[in-house]
Amino acid sequence: MIDRMKKYWPFIKIFIWFLVAFAVGFQFWRILHLEALKDPDGKHNSLTLLLQQLQSVSLSGIYLCGLLYIVGIGFSGWFWVDLLNDIKQPISLPFGLRCFYIAQLGKYVPGKGLALFLRINSAMKENVTITAGVVTSIYEVLFTMATGATLAVMLGLLSADTSTTQITAAAFLMIVTGIPIMPGVFPFIVRRLGKRFLPAEQLLVIPGSLRSFFRGLLSS
Structure with a gap:
């Protein structure tokens, strides 16, 4: 069993890092859908508002x-x-x-x-x-x-x-x-x-x- 895992370990690691990248992207997607980032007038999307806020940060x-x-x-x-x-x-x-x-x-x-x-x-x-x-x-x-x-x-x-x-x-x-x-x-x-x-x-x-x-x- 251990030898078989060692054989496929490189592929397992690739899958793990893909899972991490997906999870990080999902968390970022959740941030973009927060109520605080929604434009009441609907003129700008969440990403634009986030970038505008970041511009004012040191x-x-x-x-x-x-x-x-x-x-x-x-x-x-x-x-x-x-x-x-x-x-x-x-x-x-x-x-x-x-x-x-x-x-x-x-x-x-x-x-x-x-x-x-x-x-x-x-x-x-x-x-x-x-x-x-x-x-x-x-x-x-x-x-x-x-x-x-x-x-x-x-x-x-x-x-x-x-x-x-x-x-x-x-x-x-x-x-x-x-x-x-x-x-x-x-x-x-x-x-x-x-x-x-x-x-x-x-x-x-x-x-x-x-x-x-x-x-x-x-x-x-």
């Missing part, structure tokens, strides 16, 4: 926002690389960040599963096991979601415009994603769920130690 501001975004998510990439090194699956930081940034393209495909696939597939080129790639990626995503939800709760409590429903939803997400990342909890969950499917040696080193927790706080 290019330096766009570049700065893009740079800040790349640097910002880079901390999550650094945390993921650190998790791999922590569980004895070392990869270099430049290569790990490359895998992480490439995987961001997969987020445009519904389901978000392709982003995980792209990240792990790229990391396997430096001999990262599938199990290590999956568990570290899940832990990193949970940590990012938990810190984001925590920040949302804090800002919501400070803002008079935030409804109770919004704060409650953010608090619920904070609890659901925050409990698994507590030191010792994530390894326990993974070992309980994975003992029937994974070899015992792959369950010996799982992220979720006290060190991983504090490094996650640092990256957030």
Whole structure:
């Protein structure tokens, strides 16, 4: 089965990138159909209005926002690389960040599963096991979601415009994603769920130690 997949892997990769390109194009199409881009008089189409709005935007501001975004998510990439090194699956930081940034393209495909696939597939080129790639990626995503939800709760409590429903939803997400990342909890969950499917040696080193927790706080 694996040999057969290797044989067709170049075609699979072409299909994946085609899927990513289609998803990005679809997202752009959705943007063009937003109510905010519709001309009340019907004189201009959405693309023309979008280009007109972009002309009034400072290019330096766009570049700065893009740079800040790349640097910002880079901390999550650094945390993921650190998790791999922590569980004895070392990869270099430049290569790990490359895998992480490439995987961001997969987020445009519904389901978000392709982003995980792209990240792990790229990391396997430096001999990262599938199990290590999956568990570290899940832990990193949970940590990012938990810190984001925590920040949302804090800002919501400070803002008079935030409804109770919004704060409650953010608090619920904070609890659901925050409990698994507590030191010792994530390894326990993974070992309980994975003992029937994974070899015992792959369950010996799982992220979720006290060190991983504090490094996650640092990256957030």
